[in-house]
Amino acid sequence: MKIEVKHIQKRGVAGWRYRRKIPKELRAVAGKLEILIPLGSTEQDAFKAYPKAHAHAEQQLRLWSRPQNTVQSQDRSGTPSPTEFEQFRLSRARLKALSLDPEWSGPEDAEDPEALARELIAEQIADKYPVDERGHPVGIGTEDRALIHALVLGERQQRPDPTLEDSKRLYLKERVGEDETKQMELERVFKLVKEALGKDRKLSGLKREDAKEVRDHMLDGRKASSVDRYLNVVRAMINHAIREFDLAGVINPFMNLEAAPKDKAEPDKDKRRPFTQAEVNAITARIAYHAKADLQHIWTILNGTGCRLAEVSGLRVADAHLDHAIPHITVEWHDDRRIKNKVSRRNVPLIGGALEAATQAVKAAGNATMLFPTYGRPKGASSASAALGKHVRACVTDPKATTHSLRHLMKDRLRLAGVTKSDQDIVLGHASGSVGEDYGGDEARLEVASRALEKALS
Incomplete structure (x- = not known):
């Protein structure tokens, strides 16, 4: 009696094979039209190999039939694909999680338990995937794939060189964090870097010529001051990667690279200028007539304290200490507002109009958390800047005069009042570069700042 066996085919002198069509609905997942498995050169070999081949084909069909197969889930995720360097580090972490040695040097004998464990795990991984004709x-x-390589090679696996993409991802994770503004800036800067270099580059292979190409590309249609700021981001990103990836001997080619020579660059003192008192009076009158109360209060507090706009627009109600012996606001880091640096964290006295504006703002805020709810949010400082900027420009046409000119004006007021440099820094939150700036209590600093402001505003 002749026994018929499905999916078996004789191929003349080529021998026998298992051949099975893949259902139409699974072909896109499988990436082919049929399953082909060699069975041997003789009929006897074919019947002997058939059960294993048929079981394997059934397994593949079940795998492809899953609602969310491995390939699809990888394709549909919005997460960027891991870089080669990240895969290397991930695979070593997975080895440790499996209680295997990432620095494994190979089997000591035929019965080496780690060698057997590695082989078994590698086979289990491979069994999840379809096979070709061989x-x-x-x-x-x-x-x-990265884990299989780590399992098989052990210490022989060479660590890939980290690239610019790796440095960007590390900087994003460890330095930028959840700050959306800095995230967007990093993405914008890195996009220009990729446009200039054409492709991702190994950090160890970056040359000074590459850095200059990036700078020249950035300068196309942009101010030198903006490009210098972008280059600072690139420098910081690469320096962080060199340190954290232990790239001994690698030099950052962006160091000491400027958008324009210092003798041709615009002096810092010419980028912004202080307002004149007449300009302040004109702008204040316009804001009082045209702007809403919260914007009026922000302007008045800026004028009376010399704070940065983001430091005031991002204040919480709890940051206004109006019942203190020296009424003041506390400028500090919180979830809805980032401050420039550590020394920017300070207590700033409220005197005269600034105290009155803060008192009215607290009353208007009611039960709100933020002192200025309209602007106490991510990017709220930018909105406040745009709103105030319209009033400034209506009164002063000089582009070097902006809302920030109030801060420059306070600096001049402090100087003209004879306030010492160290006390000016306490008021404005500037770093003096002295070790002593970390010493002393908050109450003493607040009293020093109060005396300084009283002199400046008298």
Whole structure:
């Protein structure tokens, strides 16, 4: 009696093979039309190999039939694919999680337990994927492929060189964090870097010529001052990567690279200028007539304290200490407002009009958390800047005069009142570069700041 066996085919002198069509609905997932598995050169070999081949085909069909197969989930995720360097580090972490030695030097003998464990795990990973005509797995995911390499090679696996992309991701994770403004700036700067260099580059292979290409590309249609700011981001990003990736001997080619020579660059003192008192009076009158109360209060507090706009627009009600012996606001880091640096964290006295404006703002805020709810949010300082800027420009056409000119004006007021440099820094939150700036209590600093402001505003 002749026994019929499905999916078996004789191929003349080529021998026998298992051939099975893949259902139409699974072909996109499988990436092919049929399953082909060699069975041997003779009929006897074919019947002997058939059960294993048929079981394997059934397994592949079940895998492809899953609602969310491995390939699809990887393609649909919005997360960027891991870089080669990240895969290397991830695979070593996975080895440790499996209680295996990332620095494994190879089997000591035929019964080496770690060698057997590695072989078994590698086979289990490969069994998740379909095989080609020669029985080799195809379509292995990048993470699984990296783990197989780590399992097989051990200490022989060479660490890939980290690239600019790796440095960007590390900087984003460890330095930028959840700050959306800095995230967007980093993405904008890195986009220009990629446009200039054409492709991702290994950090160890970056040359001074590459850095100059990036600078020249950035200068196309942009101010030198903006490009210098962008280059600072690139420098910081690469320096952080060199340190954290232990890239001994790698030099940052962006160091000491400027958008324009210092003798041709615009002096810092010419980028912004202080308002004249007449200009302040004109702008204040316009804001009092045209702007809403919260914007009026912000302007008045800026004028009476010399604070940065973001420091005032991002104040919480709890930051206004009006019942204190010296009424003041506390400028500090919180979830809805980032401050410039550590020394910017300070207590700033409220005197005269600034105290009255803060009192009215607290009353208007009611039960709100933020003192100025309209602007006490991410990017709220930018909105306040735009709103105040319209009033400033209506009164002063000089582009070097902006809302920030109030801060420059306070600096001049303090100087003209004979306030010492160290006391000026306490009021304005400037770093003096002295070790002594970290010493002393908040109450003493507040009293010093109060005396300084009283002199400046008298």
